[in-house]
Amino acid sequence: MIRILLADDQALVRGALAAVLRLEPDFDVVAEVGTGTEVPAAARRTTPDIALLDVQMPGREGLDVAADLQRALPGCRTIICTTFSRPGYLARAVAAGASGYVVKDSPPEQLVDAIRRVHAGLRFVDPALAAEALARGASPLTGREADVLRTAAEGGTVADIARALRLSEGTVRNHLSAAIGKTQARTRAEAARLAEANGWL
């Protein structure tokens, strides 16, 4: 039996996924949680073989949780399962030690297939996304530029960003300017959109 931990904040989706996974005779969904913070405790309690994590969850992001889980339970492999096919997310997932990456666009069989492969010690990455990631490459943004752009995405003024990040306004403008240039955008809003779409934030 393959023991599975399921983490997704949308109860309807989580329940439905659990139902479809339980249809496989060799699958056993041993835990279902709705937040990232619950994952470590649930994993220690149920010792799953596979942790299926959504990227966006209240509390802690799936990508952060994956890294911790990797250290705490080396026997448990993680698969990231998300709505967003963003190259940057894939890169971060791999860096966090995830063994698989499945996009929610793909058919259910692909998820089942991914779980079997990862359980067998292989890796699985959505083919279309893998190609996309290779084409787009890594994030051109420096850490600070990403911080500033992330805060700018809220829609506040330069003063707001500077206050939130405890920087001078001039510095914020410089980082924004650099980010706008690197993303080939013309306004910070566009830069934020592009960076977000690529998973660079």
Next chain:
Amino acid sequence: MIRILLADDQALVRGALAAVLRLEPDFDVVAEVGTGTEVPAAARRTTPDIALLDVQMPGREGLDVAADLQRALPGCRTIICTTFSRPGYLARAVAAGASGYVVKDSPPEQLVDAIRRVHAGLRFVDPALAAEALARGASPLTGREADVLRTAAEGGTVADIARALRLSEGTVRNHLSAAIGKTQARTRAEAARLAEANGWL
């Protein structure tokens, strides 16, 4: 038997939902489609009792499709099922003749319950969302303000928006200014975020 049409662009979610609905002995999922444009044809072919529509789908939005479906197959009742609990969406769903509105956050039992109620001729709206909608009220934006704000959300400059909407730049600035005032924002980006979050776009 309650005949159900399922429309959701995420194949994994769609498949999982179909699986969980098929567990109910009196439910029959007669059609599964991944785009809004496929819905009318599939509905005519399979004559479902209930159409379960996601809001965001490629092609046509679920809300638009709902209105058409209402006219074409009066016997088929629609339930909107979406990730987003936005008051504005609920208002538009009701206007489009939908009989139910379920948020994907809610547990699977609630969806099953909603389907049974709607099939029985009742209405069903997620309780938390209904309260939210009452509290926030309708959109304060005029049609043109919403247009401008929607275009502004792409991140372009005033000139871009003016060109896209064939308006003068001054007019665009006026609409933006009005929208910023009404949403109590301080930048157009913030106004766009707030309006989007409320489903006013």
Next chain:
DNA sequence: TCGTACCCATGCCATTTGTCATGCGTGACC
């Protein structure tokens, strides 16, 4: 040790943006 990359900051300047006042036309409503 040097070069390089990054972070932080300051200052300057042209452009863009947000705000306001004002005007005109249209359609809805009393």
Next chain:
DNA sequence: GGTCACGCATGACAAATGGCATGGGTACGA
């Protein structure tokens, strides 16, 4: 017919923004 809300436009002005140059500090690898 008058009033009102709305869309569209123009003009003007203060503030915010985006480029760009410059300089200092730190960390890291050659």
